Amino acid sequence: MENNQALHGALFKDLETVITEKKDQRDPLIEVLHSAQEIFGYLPAEVQKFVSEKLDIPLAQVYGVVTFYNFFSMKPRGKHVINVCTGTACYVKGAPRLIQMLKEELGIEMGETTEDKLFTLTSVRCVGACSLAPVIVIGDETYGRIDSRKKLKKIIDSYRE
Amino acid sequence: MSLKRTDVLLCCGSGCVSAGALKLKEKLLQEIVKRGLSDEINIIETGCMGPCDYGPVMMVYPEGVFYKKVALTDVEELVEEHFMKGRPIKRLMVQESEEVYPTKKEIPFYQLQEKVALKNCGLINPEKIEEYIATGGYEALGKVLTEMKPADVIQIIKDSGLRGRGGAGFPTAMKWKFVYDQKNDEKYVICNGDEGDPGAFMDRSLLEGDPHKILEGMMIAAYAVGAKKGFFYIRAEYPLAIKRIKIAIEQSKKYGFLGEAIFDSDFAFDAEVRTGAGAFVCGEETALIASLEGKRGHPVLKPPYPAISGLWNKPTLVNNVETLANLSAIIINGADWFSKMGTETSKGTKVFALTGDLNNTGLVEVPMGITLKDLIYKVGGGISEGKKFKAVQLGGPSGGCLMDEHLSVQIDYESLQQKGAMMGSGGVIVMDDSNCMVNVAKFFLEFSVEESCGKCTPCRVGLREMYLILDRITKGEGKPEDLDKLEKLGKTVKELSLCGLGQSAPNPVLSTIRYFRKEYEEHIFNKRCEAKVCPDLVHFLIDKDKCLGCGLCAQKCPAKCIIGSREEKYEIVQTDCVKCSTCVEVCPVNVIEKLSGQFDASPKQEFKKYADLYE
Numbered sequence: 117m118e119n120n121q122a123l124h125g126a127l128f129k130d131l132e133t134v135i136t137e138k139k140d141q142r143d144p145l146i147e148v149l150h151s152a153q154e155i156f157g158y159l160p161a162e163v164q165k166f167v168s169e170k171l172d173i174p175l176a177q178v179y180g181v182v183t184f185y186n187f188f189s190m191k192p193r194g195k196h197v198i199n200v201c202t203g204t205a206c207y208v209k210g211a212p213r214l215i216q217m218l219k220e221e222l223g224i225e226m227g228e229t230t231e232d233k234l235f236t237l238t239s240v241r242c243v244g245a246c247s248l249a250p251v252i253v254i255g256d257e258t259y260g261r262i263d264s265r266k267k268l269k270k271i272i273d274s275y276r277e
Numbered sequence: 278m279s280l281k282r283t284d285v286l287l288c289c290g291s292g293c294v295s296a297g298a299l300k301l302k303e304k305l306l307q308e309i310v311k312r313g314l315s316d317e318i319n320i321i322e323t324g325c326m327g328p329c330d331y332g333p334v335m336m337v338y339p340e341g342v343f344y345k346k347v348a349l350t351d352v353e354e355l356v357e358e359h360f361m362k363g364r365p366i367k368r369l370m371v372q373e374s375e376e377v378y379p380t381k382k383e384i385p386f387y388q389l390q391e392k393v394a395l396k397n398c399g400l401i402n403p404e405k406i407e408e409y410i411a412t413g414g415y416e417a418l419g420k421v422l423t424e425m426k427p428a429d430v431i432q433i434i435k436d437s438g439l440r441g442r443g444g445a446g447f448p449t450a451m452k453w454k455f456v457y458d459q460k461n462d463e464k465y466v467i468c469n470g471d472e473g474d475p476g477a478f479m480d481r482s483l484l485e486g487d488p489h490k491i492l493e494g495m496m497i498a499a500y501a502v503g504a505k506k507g508f509f510y511i512r513a514e515y516p517l518a519i520k521r522i523k524i525a526i527e528q529s530k531k532y533g534f535l536g537e538a539i540f541d542s543d544f545a546f547d548a549e550v551r552t553g554a555g556a557f558v559c560g561e562e563t564a565l566i567a568s569l570e571g572k573r574g575h576p577v578l579k580p581p582y583p584a585i586s587g588l589w590n591k592p593t594l595v596n597n598v599e600t601l602a603n604l605s606a607i608i609i610n611g612a613d614w615f616s617k618m619g620t621e622t623s624k625g626t627k628v629f630a631l632t633g634d635l636n637n638t639g640l641v642e643v644p645m646g647i648t649l650k651d652l653i654y655k656v657g658g659g660i661s662e663g664k665k666f667k668a669v670q671l672g673g674p675s676g677g678c679l680m681d682e683h684l685s686v687q688i689d690y691e692s693l694q695q696k697g698a699m700m701g702s703g704g705v706i707v708m709d710d711s712n713c714m715v716n717v718a719k720f721f722l723e724f725s726v727e728e729s730c731g732k733c734t735p736c737r738v739g740l741r742e743m744y745l746i747l748d749r750i751t752k753g754e755g756k757p758e759d760l761d762k763l764e765k766l767g768k769t770v771k772e773l774s775l776c777g778l779g780q781s782a783p784n785p786v787l788s789t790i791r792y793f794r795k796e797y798e799e800h801i802f803n804k805r806c807e808a809k810v811c812p813d814l815v816h817f818l819i820d821k822d823k824c825l826g827c828g829l830c831a832q833k834c835p836a837k838c839i840i841g842s843r844e845e846k847y848e849i850v851q852t853d854c855v856k857c858s859t860c861v862e863v864c865p866v867n868v869i870e871k872l873s874g875q876f877d878a879s880p881k882q883e884f885k886k887y888a889d890l891y892e
Contacts, residue, residue: 141549142589145571150513150552177572184573184730185554187513203475204670204706205632207720216857220835241557241724243514244478245291246630246704247329247638256516258295265862 128166130155135170145173145181149188158189186241194229194236196275198222201251203242209249210263215239217265218252221272234276281319283360284338288399290325290482291517292639296332297349304349308356318360324486326399328386329639331371336399341380344369386637389656391618393626394442394479394602395642398486403521406528409489415534417605418493421500422542430501431457434604436612438624443469443560443597444675444701445777446623446690452594455584456502459592464504467588467595468495470511470518471565473557474673475724477704479628480598482640484511484518487602488525494601496534496546497608502594507548510565513555522550557674557728561776562587562595564730575732576776597702599628619645623689627703631657634664634709643688650684653707664709668793672701674721674728675781677788678714697788699781713810714793715800718786719747725782736779739770743786751811753875755801760790805874812856816876819860821846823868830860830869851876 134151138144148171152163159182168175182188200218202211219225222235229236245251248260252268254275262268285305289298302320309318326334331345342365347355351369358364371378371386378384392398401408409415421430435450456464468491472480484491495507511519526548529535537545556574558564564574566588587593603625607615616624623645629652632638636658643652649669653659660666668678677698679686686692690700708717722744729736743766746759767783774780790797799805806814819830819839826843836855841847849860861869 143569143571146554146568147552150554173571180573181554181571185556187553187555202724204673204704204720205476205638207475208633208706208708208712208717213858240514241473241555241728242475242477243291244472244481245295246476246478246632247292247640248295249632251295258291260292260295 127155131163131166132170135167139171145171145178146185149178149182153188158192160190160192192229192233194233196234196254197236197238198272199238199240199243199253201241201243201245201249201253202239203246203249205246206242206249206251211250214250214252214262214268217268218272221265221269235272282317282339284319284321286321286323286326286336286338286400288324288326288332288334289322290329290332290399290486290640291478292325292329293332293334296346298333300349301333301335301347301352304352305356308352309360312356312361314356314360321402322404323400324398324403325395325482325640327390327395327639327641328384328637330637331639336381337365340365341382343371343379343381343384345371386639386641386656386658389647389651390642391626391644392642393606393615393618394483394490394599394628395486395640396606397490398482398640401487403486403488404524406489406525406532409487410532413609414489414605415493415529415532417608418496418500418534419540420608421497422540422544427457427501427503430497430608433607433612434501437607437615438612438619439600439603439607439615440623440690441597442599442603442627442702444474444672444699446700449596449600452584452596453498453502455582456504456592456594459585461592463589463591464502465588465591465593466495466499466502466504466507467562467565467569467593468507468509468601469560469562469565469595469597470509470515471553471560472512472515472598472702473560473728474675474702474704476632476670476673476706477630477702479630479640479703481515481518483598483602483628484509484515485521488518488521489529490605491598491601492522492525492529492548493534494604495548495596496539497604498594498596498601499546500544502592504594505545505547507546508569508588509548509550510553510559510569511550512553514553519550519552526550556730557724558730558776558778561778564776565595566593573730575730576778578775599703620687620689622691627688627700629703629705631705631707633670633705633707634661634711635659635707636661645689646687648684649679649686649688652688652705653684657707660707660709662709664711666707667710667712668708668714668717670698670706670708670717670785671704672699672781672784673704674724675699675777675784676701676704677784678708678717678792679788680792697784697791699784711808711810713751713806713808714789714796715747715751715806716808716810718789719744719751721785722747722782725778729778729782733773733775733779735770735773736775736782739766739773740779740782742766743770743783747786750797750800751806752813753800753804753811755797757801759801760794760797763787764790803874807873809871809873814875815856815871815873816851817849817854817856817858817860818870818872819847819849820868820870821848823866825866827865829863829865833859833863835859 164178168178439449440446559568559574564576568574583593628642731737767787809815824846831839838850838853
């Protein structure tokens with residue numbers, strides 16, 4: 117527990133450094149929230165409160181921004197976030213079926229995280245890799261043309277180690 | 278940088294990277310080091326070359342040999358045969374019906390293309406400013422700053438006929454003039470890189486493949502309107518684009534293209550990158566500005582236009598990435614050169630992202646005025662797997678679907694609008710006959726419902742109502758009056774919404790009702806989905822005569838609704854079927870069929886079953 121707190125403290129310190137760096141920019145809220153999400157993995161209430169105090173912006177405004185944009189999450193996410201592209205090209209090429217297969221493979225619904233905290237399943241609006249449809253993005257890796265369960269399973273298993 | 282005898286241009290656009298381009302680069306480097314060729318062969322990572330279906334692709338200079346689908350296992354042969362012995366490998370070249378196309382200029386995919394915005398994409402290393410300068414980069418900026426007045430720059434752009442490439446097609450020079458006319462010391466230029474249209478990736482490819490060109494374009498625009506500061510607003514989903522633009526900004530600062538007294542003129546400029554956070558509506562300029570100011574991305578009523586009161590209430594010019602990418606070429610080659618391309622009202626070229634059921638998907642740039650037919654069949658190589666063309670969707674969630682009778686339509690802003698579609702940012706999604714148009718309309722509407730910012734009631738509530746009706750239709754619960762209702766609602770939402778999102782969101786529904794009315798009626802009155810897409814309007818049948826009785830389908834069925842035995846053969850209990858298609862996939866002898874229409878358990882069918890038995 118103590119360890120956890122120390123770790124937590126370190127993360128807040130990181131965030132403070134980022135805020136000091138970006139404070140000179142005009143209206144840096146969204147940029148700061150991006151960094152905060154990178155540091156903490158998500159944006160819990162305490163982080164939003166911290167940002168609100170340091171940037172001197174009402175908490176309501178911070179919360180308003182966090183809930184408006186799809187990219188920000190208030191729930192902790194798994195180690196690997198699987199983003200299924202639901203753009204048009206992917207849709208035409210079978211994204212709904214891909215989502216179905218992923219749900220079955222991971223045993224979770226969209227927006228949920230597996231019990232072992234390894235995977236979170238979400239969708240994304242077009243990643244711009246339309247010619248490879250259907251596409252999933254895990255971390256920085258883009259996987260295209262996933263047209264069979266076997267192919268999908270191989271990709272997921274490579275993260276299971 | 279030393280000169281080497283061979284340059285290998287390796288496409289590292291998003292398509293080729295996911296097809297394994299980076300691993301290929303590693304392997305190539307290893308092989309080259311192993312054979313002691315490091316001083317002779319250059320491997321250059323470039324932006325998107327276009328034909329994503331061929332990925333990973335590369336070009337080998339000086340010959341300009343174009344290779345497609347290069348696998349890791351091909352590397353040894355490639356280095357040995359081509360790089361060492363000078364014998365290009367035919368097997369890796371593009372081939373179509375026994376014809377071999379060794380270099381880019383012979384490949385059919387490139388035949389009708391005219392590259393202006395994409396000129397350097399795939400030819401230079403986007404992370405090196407020197408390569409951009411070597412292709413004539415920053416020459417236009419120099420010319421503008423040292424030889425032209427802002428009004429002259431606006432005039433050239435006006436004469437060229439350039440219109441905004443982001444969707445609406447507003448004349449670029451007119452937008453500039455509005456900002457130019459404002460007397461204010463503080464003005465801003467924003468590059469709109471919030472490419473949200475699903476199915477469009479030209480802005481991404483431009484930012485990733487030739488970032489300096491966009492930066493140069495922004496500076497030309499800034500000089501013309503009198504702005505000293507620019508912002509790139511780029512989607513968070515495009516991390517590489519963000520990185521490359523940041524690199525470009527750093528490099529041009531070092532070279533003195535950014536900062537004070539650029540080219541010894543009194544023009545000073547600075548640029549900054551801001552990241553989007555996943556809201557489609559932020560592509561709308563007033564919403565984008567709100568987002569840049571760190572707020573929720575709500576659009577506001579126009580006027581006042583951003584040109585008068587935009588970012589931090591200052592005059593602001595918002596231009597799309599592709600618009601900026603055209604500027605340097607117009608300055609260097611002149612307005613006439615540009616306006617010779619295209620049609621009466623739509624000048625120049627347009628970049629399109631070709632996707633869907635096509636043979637050659639990818640990024641293409643063609644002169645305005647090309648017909649849909651040429652774009653789909655000549656450039657796109659026709660429909661894949663020999664299927665039949667059904668529809669083409671242009672303009673994303675704001676655009677519409679056109680059908681085969683429109684194939685001869687020329688692509689320009691007006692013609693498309695007239696037919697109920699729109700240019701949009703240039704996403705072209707081609708669909709074959711396995712697509713259900715009701716479902717496609719529902720897909721787009723679902724997108725718009727989720728992305729509506731919620732500010733205006735017609736958009737927030739109206740779109741949702743439309744979605745519910747469509748959802749009902751796809752479930753076989755459509756009512757005769759539904760089509761009229763959809764059209765009425767659609768028109769209301771279009772007329773009463775504040776911003777472009779609501780004003781155009783009903784388009785996919787209205788255009789599909791206009792051109793595919795029969796298909797809607799099939800769903801509503803006959804409860805059939807001919808494309809066999811809507812799960813509630815299809816059923817599955819096992820051909821018992823051909824069934825092996827292996828039981829694999831029963832074993833894999835998630836609903837446990839397949840019963841039978843080796844002797845009796847297997848049968849689907851229709852009431853329990855969840856229509857997942859698993860049985861069709863696993864059947865080793867392919868005797869399970871997906872049929873259009875709901876399962877009809879009426880005596881007639883039962884009777885037929887027994888009649889068959891007697892035969």
